[in-house]
Amino acid sequence: MKPIKITITSLLISSFLFFSCNSLKTAVYDQYSYQKTVEIKVEASNLIDKATTPYEDNLQEVGELGLEIQKIIEYEKNKPNNEITYAMWQVLADKDKNLLVGFFKRWKEKGQLNSFFVEEAKVQIMQAMDLLLEYEIKKDKETEDKLLQLITQ
Template sequence: MKKIKLNYLLLLATSFLISCNALKTAPYDQFSYQKTTEIKVDAIRLIDKATSLYQDNITEILHLENEIAKIVEYEKYKPNNELTYEMWQILANENKNLLAGFFKRWKEKEKLSPFFVKEAKTQITEAMNLLLQYEGKKETALKNQLLELISKN
């Protein structure tokens, strides 16, 4: 009888620990999802303009950079949100090869070649799509893909 009670307690404790571990991912957040979608659409629209002069698009670029700074700050303080926050930090880091890095290069070169724009747009779109998918579903497979992307950047 004591062995059955012990097994039951072990099963209960294991279930509790597993459920606590599952809670370490921030739950779905409508604001994060909506804001990420808005930033993605605005970013892609701006990336398409990078074959023109940077200075001609400065107002839109500065507005988007401000929106990115806001989402980074928002994501920073959500509990159990390290992965999404880290991805936004990479997107916002001008020394990386994603969004802010693209704008830095555009500024330095004044305008970019159509080939470079096309390649960069593909990479940035894929990264933002993965972030949106993860934010929408919070699935382990998407989490692993996001971790892999983060480790490459």
């Protein structure tokens, strides 16, 4: 009778561990995602600073950054259990939102932006990207909630 109790107990513990780990459904830390996000953040920061100059003078850099953003979105889209990071990249890339690609759209439409607007927009964009980086490192509930709040705005 004792071996049956041990087997049942072992089975219950194994089941509990399997289902509790499986219910987390969050992608694990990814060095590539972190590195590419840092690279894009630095490139974006430098390019945002140039928005006080004519957009036409920076077409190549804007295009190159846009390509890097498309690449990371495609990468994030295909990672399992990665819906939150993927959704945040979609927000950053949405030309109708007031974040990264939306900033470049406004710059293109206006031709050149004033320094006050550039400084204010840069703070918001960099904070959003910092939050994405923090989430990639921690993958905790608090950071996830902050990202979800930003995504659903």
